[in-house]
Each structure stands twice: as C-alpha cells, then as structure tokens.
Amino acid sequence: MQGTTLILVIGAMAIAAYYMGRSRSVALVGGPTQGTALHSLPGYYGYFTAIWCLLPALAVLLLWVLLEPRVIVALVVQGLPEAQRNLPPGELNLLVNNIQNLAAGDAVSGTVDASLQDAANRFNEYKVLSRKILTVLTLGLGGLGAAIAWRRIRPDFRARNRVEQIVLVALIAASSIAIFTTIGIVLSVLFEAIRFFQKVPATEFLFGLNWSPQTAIRADQVGSSGSFGAVPLFTGTLLITAIAMLVAVPVGLMTAIYLAEYSSRRVRGIAKPLLEVLAGIPTVVYGFFAALTVAPWVRRAGESMGLEVASESALAAGLVMGIMIIPLVSSLSDDAINAVPSAMRDGALGLGSTRSETMTRVILPAALPGIVGGILLAVSRAIGETMIVVMAAGLAANLTANPFEAVTTVTVQIVTLLVGDQEFDSAKTLAAFALGLVLFVVTLLLNVIGLNVVRKYREQYD
C-alpha cells in the first residue's frame, strides 16, 4: 500500500474506533439517558479508543520510514559478491547509488552487469516485501490497540483523565521541540567543527591572516594547499556591520524620537506602517537592490570624487544592510523611550527645558540601557545577515578597513563553501561548519546579553 493511502486508512480506522468506543460506553450503562452513570462524557471513551488505535500504528510507521532505506541497503550489500562488499566506502556508495538508480529505472553510470542487475532486482524485491510487512504491521497494531482499549471501557473507567494525560504529554513534547532545535544546532555544528579542528588547528583558524580554502584535488598539485586563517572574514564582517550600524543607529534612533515626540498623529500613522514595510521586504530583494542599483551608484559617486571603488564594495552592502536594520532599531528604541515614566518628561518640561533638552538630558539617559540592548540585537542581526552580502559583497578575503574595497564575510564564505558539490571529509566543507559555530556563538552571546538588558530595563520602570 502507498504511504498516503496507508495514513488515510489508519485515520479512517481511528475514526471508526472513536465511534465504537463511544457507543460501547453508552451501551454499557444502558443508553444515552443513563449518561450520568459514566465517569466521563461518552466522547472521551471514543477519544481513548481512537488514540490507542492511532499512536502505535503511527509510531511504527515513523520508525519504519526512517529505518527502511538503511536496512534495505544493508541487506542488498550483504548479498553482493565478496569483492564488491569489501570496496572502500566511497566506491561502495557509488555502487549502491547505481543499484538504486537501476532499480528505479533511471540512467546508470558505467556498464550494467549481471550482478548489478541481480542486486537491483533484490533491492526492488526487498522494497515490495517491506511495504507489505509495514501495511500488515501498522494496520494490525492499530486494530489491536483499539481492541484492547475497547475492552477496557467500564462505566467507572476514568477516560477523561487518561485522554488529558496523553494530551498533556503531547503539549510538553511540542514545547520541547524548541530545546531540541537548539541542541540539534549545537551538535550538528559542533561535531563537524571538531572534525575541522582535527585537520586545521584552532589557533590557525582564529588568528591566521590568510584565507584561501581551495584545497588540492590531487596530491601533487601545486599552490593550492588551502589556508584557513579566518581573520580577514571576521574583519570583513565587522567592517560591513559597522557601516550598517553607522546608518541604522542614528537614523533609527532619530526616527523613533521624531515619531514619539514631534510628529503629528497623521504623520505617525503614515510613517510607521511604511517603516514596517521596510522590515517585511525579503533580504534577497535587498541584496538584488544593493548589487544592481546601489553598488553602481556608489562606484560612480566614488569615481566622480576621484576615489578607487571596487564594484563589490563593502560600502554598498553596508549601506543597504543599514537601511534594512532601521526599522528594528527604531521600534526597539521606541519601546525604550515609551517605557520612561511620563513623570520624568513632564518634570523636565515643567522646569522650562526645551523638548530636545528633555530628550537628550532626561529621557535618553534613562532609556539608554534599553536602546543599547536593542542595538546589540541589531548588531547580531547584521552579523548573521546573509543574502545582502552574498549578492553585493565580494568573495575576496581582503584584510582591510577601507570601505571602498571588496571584503568578504563569514556568512558569504559559509554559502560559497556549501553550495554545489560537497565532500564531507574535506577541510573545505568542514570549514563552513567551523565558521557556522563562530557565527552561532557570537550571535547567541549578543542575543542573550541584548535580551537580558532589554528585559531588565523594562522591569526597572514597571
């Protein structure tokens, strides 16, 4: 049976189980009029039966889907001739791929000999057999579970409590996914990064000044042994982030101040949603704009002033990234400014200070922690931003602080190292995970500090 049909059949069984459980509970006490003799509402007996039908069947289905491909491949490999079974892992993988392609009727590389055809046939046989076993097993388990639950129904059976327990477990499981995601991120990045550091020492990675990840394909090749000093990437990231912050912080902060203190209600009503639109534009669109519109402008403007500007200058990427971050800075600053008690503002105004003096001498100092926390979050956003820099910043790992030159960033290198064919034992691919680890740790620190500062500050005036 096909996967989707199987799921549909299991669903239908569960619905049937619901009605059987429900009607049994009603029948046990002698009809719907006697409902008060039951411990729970009749529907709960139905849910109980349905859950017992559904859960075991779905659990088996999930396990089967996860394990089936590996088991079948292992079985097919077991049946291969001795010589092929002892091939190195890479070649064995190729062979297995060939067998799978042949079995699916796709194009195969190399010649098809009898043993290959034989293996492909066995592959298909195992697949059919596995489907049959799966169908029988899931449907059988579903039926069995429903039957057991059905037999357990008594008038004093606490069906509601059982069902609610199961639901609670499901709710807890759903909320734990956030933790598993974090663990998953940490483990996946960490493992590959450790493998990288076994090939390249961590000190060279963190403090080396030369980044050229092209490793040699043949052992006798000249020149491209690969060097993994990531300092140029870090400085490049910092340069672009700094440019972005130079744009976003003053503009965002002044926008928040203007909209909170000076603007009329109508201007605020128009400007705020427009700035939110700025926050909703996908980053790939900003990247396109940076690469095709802003970069040529910057280049032309620079040349008219007699400056040498690279066509993928850090300035263009940083400017556009700054624009992207304006709404974030302005909304977080707005929160911080609004959280300052109005008594402080009224007091300052009452003493005769102008609005700007109230703002710069009283409100901003009081709101500073909140604003700084917001800026930290914005920095973390800028460091992790990918598409703008992939499209508008370069690939050349220059160690420079000149905004008119091309620099590269951590995220750009992760993308270039991982797009295309990958081999998971080369330092080149693993380097991407090491960079990912650095990125994750740095942004995590910034986020934790930023979120804490913002929260502490909010509590201060509550």
Added chain:
Amino acid sequence: MLSSIETRKRVEAGLARRHRRERLFKFSGMLATTVGVVFLGVFFLDLFAKGSSAFVQTHLRLDVEFSADVIAPGGELDIAYADFDGLVRSALRAEFPEVTGRGDRRELYRIVSSSAGYQMQDMIRQDAELLGARQAIWFPAASTVDMYIKGNIDATLDESLRPMSDQQIAWVESLRERGHLETHFNRALFSNGDSRDPELAGIKGALMGSFYMLIVTVVLAFPIGVAAAIYLEEFAPRSRWSDLIEVNINNLAAVPSIVFGLLGLAVFINWMGIPRSAPLVGGLVLSLLTLPVIIIASRAAIKAVPPSIREAALGLGASQMQVVFHHVLPLALPGMLTGTIIGMSRALGESAPLLMIGMVAFIVDVPGGFSDPATALPVQIYLWADSPERAFAERTSAAIIVLLGFLLLMNLAAVIIRKRMEKKW
C-alpha cells in the same frame, strides 16, 4: 544669590541658541524619518521601472508551413525527431528572401527564440489536423530582440559594443513596420520553469516549490507552535525547565537563518537521508525557523483572553484541559492565525537556509510533489540576479514584484483576520 531680573536676563540670553538647537534637533528627526520613507519610494520606483517591462514579451509573426514532407516523411507522423527548427528557418527565409549568405542567414535565424520549433511540435502534437497547413504563428522573439524593442539596446552604439548587429536591427525594424512584431503578455513567465534562455524562463517551478514548502511548514509549525504556546501559558509550572524553554524560544527567534540551514544540512540530509533539494527538507527547515514566531504570537493571543472566562468555566466544573480547548483556544485562534500568517510570509521570503540544503540547483521541471527537486521563489530571484544577461535583470525584478505581491496579500489577510475576528475585552 542672583536677583530674579538677572536670572531672567541670563535665561533670555541663551534662549535664541537653545531654540536654534531645538529646531536643529527636530529637523534631524524629520530628516531621519524621511530617509527610510524616501528609500522605500526609490526602491519601489526602481523596481517597477526595471521589472514592469518583463510582463510583456516581444513576439514576431511568421508564416510557417507544417510541411508533411518534414513532419510525416512516408505518411507516418514523426513528431519527436522532425526538424521543426528547419520549418521555422524556411519561414524566416521566406520573410526575408534577399538574405542569401550563410553567415547572414545564421544571423537572421537568431532573431527568433530557440523555442519556436518546440512550439510547433506542441501544436501538432495537440492537433494532428494541422499537418500540411500553412499558418501565421506568433513566436517569442529572441531575448536580444526583446531587449532592443524595449529600448535597452542602444542602436547608436558601435556595432561591436552591442549584442545585435546592424543587419538584425534592420530586419527587426522591417518586421515592425509590416506589423509582424508585437509585444504580448509574457505568459512564459508564469507557465514555465527556469531556463537558460531569458525569453523562456518562468517562475512557475519556483512558485510551486515555495507552495509545497509552505504546505509542509504550515502543517508542522502551526499545530506544534500552538501546542507549545498552550503548554507554556496554561500548564507549565514555574520551573527551571519552562524557563529554559522560554529562553530557548527567544534565542531561536534571533539566531541567523543561515544557521538553520546548517542544521538542515547536517541533520535532515546527512543524518536522516532525506533527498537534497526537496521541498520536504526546505519545509522542515522553514518550520523550525518560523516556530518561534508562531509560539510568541500564540502566547500573546492566549494571554489576551481574560481570566474571567477561565474562572467561569472552572467554576462550572470544567477540567483544566476542557477550559483550554473549549474556551480559551477558540477565543485566541484569530490571534494565533495572524501570527501564523506573519510567520508564513517570513518563510516565503527566506532564502539563506535554502541555499545550504541544495535548493539552488538549476531546475527546469516544475516540481510535482514534496520530494521532487525544486527551488523557491526567493532563491530563483537570487539565481537570476546572478545571470549576466540584461533580460534576466528585468525578469528578476518581475519575480520580485510577484514575491512582494504574495507577501502583501498574506499580510493583508493577517490584518483582515485581526480586524474582523479579534474581540476587545
């Protein structure tokens, strides 16, 4: 002690300066606000100026003959191997009989799209009656001709500096004079997958890829997000564990999206063995990415339900679970839906994690399921933005307009749901 008159003098002496500062401060605030708004205006103007022309495509009319000698040699239809390109070429030669040299002819053939032969092939496949008929058909012009008609190729430049020769321009102009050259709505943009030829490239494949991914995302992220929010708001005891979950969710919302791509690559593809480039993997990664957004919005929606409703239900003997599922959840649902739609619109615009899991491949076929190789609309934009042809820049802008249109629709839907269904207590 200063006398009050003296104080007054001092204050008034500084007043002009202080007011000047005040005006300066206010002005810089106005300036800052304008920067964002002006950028938005420039951005949209630039986008529409570049992209609107991509919604039409230059077509040229040719009298082609579905010659029986070529398509059905020996009386038998041979659609797969017949030389349809040759038929198109002979129609072009008939249009310009004065072109005779081999090189000139080859140049002439280049003004029509390379898809013309396939178009004839499709027509005869659908209607065998056409065999032997002579018909005027509108074929898409080659992308250079399209660019010339749209004014993107400067005819006054030296011949070696532009992609069209003087001859080709003359032919195109003569076609235009005869009324055999028109711009039609660019259907290929919405009905084709990706292509190396700009005049054939479309976003349907990318749209379908995005669609399948969003389905996976919604199916996974909405129930899980709502369940997590219910647990954290209604059931979780104040413990280390629930604090940990809370901190985690807030942090995940701020983790760079590319890191989720690394997770998808390491866990879903390398460890679980789900095929690369499949919408299934993309959807899984995007649901992890949007989960925090949905959880945070759903919690806010649950918090907004007044406690009196819970207390009333509890007082009437409902269990905690019944209170939540019968009373709180229905009332919080509009807010949860709004949050989910916002999360989905973020997922639709996301591209960085998809680059990691192999959704940047050049894929011509329109995906038909959750495990077919696919790409997504923002990734298609990224791919086209990299192409050097002028015609692709135009199509990139058009694809961006479509993407922004979808985002606008989703956000409008969210606003409408919020306005219509949310109750004020």
